[in-house]
Amino acid sequence: MILIGFMGSGKTTIASGLGERMNMQAIDLDEEVVKLAGKEIPRIFEEEGEAGFRQKEFEALARTSSIKGIVATGGGVVTYDRSYDFLKITEQPVIYLHADFETLYNRIEGDENRPLVKRKDQVRALYDRRLVLYRQVADHEIDASLPVEEVISGILKIKWC
Numbered sequence: 001m002i003l004i005g006f007m008g009s010g011k012t013t014i015a016s017g018l019g020e021r022m023n024m025q026a027i028d029l030d031e032e033v034v035k036l037a038g039k040e041i042p043r044i045f046e047e048e049g050e051a052g053f054r055q056k057e058f059e060a061l062a063r064t065s066s067i068k069g070i071v072a073t074g075g076g077v078v079t080y081d082r083s084y085d086f087l088k089i090t091e092q093p094v095i096y097l098h099a100d101f102e103t104l105y106n107r108i109e110g111d112e113n114r115p116l117v118k119r120k121d122q123v124r125a126l127y128d129r130r131l132v133l134y135r136q137v138a139d140h141e142i143d144a145s146l147p148v149e150e151v152i153s154g155i156l157k158i159k160w161c
Contacts, residue, residue, distance in 0.1 A: 001155075002061075002071045002087065004078060004134055005097035006127055008107035009144040010151065014097060015072035017152045025069035029077070032060035054080035065092055076126075078133035087137035095155060096138035099145040101127045 001018070003011045012028050019026030030041060033056045037044050044053045057074060061083055064071050071092075077083045087094050101124055108123075135141065142154050 001069075002065070002073060002090065002092050002094045003097055004073050004087070004094060004138065005075065005144060006099075006104050006130060006134075007075045007123075008104040009075075009097040009099055010148060011072040011075075011097055013148055014144075014151055014155070015070040017148055018070045018155060021152060021156065022070070025067060027064050027067065027069050027071045029057060029060055029064065029071060029073045032064055033057050036060050036063075054083065058082045058086065061086060065090055075130070078130060078137060084133065084137060093139045093158070094137055095158075096134045096141045097144035097151065098134070098141050099143065103145045 003015055005011055012026075015026040015028070018024070033044070033053070034040055036059060037056050039047075041053065044056060048056075054076070057077060058080055061071070061073065061077065065086075078087065104127070105120060105123060109120075140155075140158055142151055144151055146154070
């Protein structure tokens with residue numbers, strides 16, 4: 001199962017909770033990128049730019065798809081053509097964790113690990129651009145504004161889980 005969604009939608013938290021409930025491995029795609037590259041994400045961006053990071057993210061996504069587990073992607077995974085195409089054709093269920101912009105922004109506001117968050121207008125523009133992409137690749141959409149346990153329960157009620 002692959003979880004997609006914007007910053008603050010709870011992908012990593014939900015993957016961890018689902019992994020526990022389903023007795024499956026929870027995989028954070030960002031951690032897989034770091035393992036693959038042998039360096040931290042800021043360094044990848046510094047040395048290779050966003051294009052280099054997105055290529056490594058795609059490679060990590062393709063590798064993790066063969067593992068029986070719950071994959072938490074990064075919020076921008078749908079912006080890279082190869083990753084987008086992969087998500088469209090994968091046999092893994094792709095679940096979009098959706099919440100309205102204000103809910104997500106309130107969750108991430110002040111997060112020092114997210115430099116773009118300081119510019120709400122930029123974050124809103126990212127959200128607006130990505131919204132349609134998430135919906136195009138998702139097999140199912142879940143309301144991520146709900147408490148974590150309710151989100152997990154909602155996902156578990158989907159017939160193919």
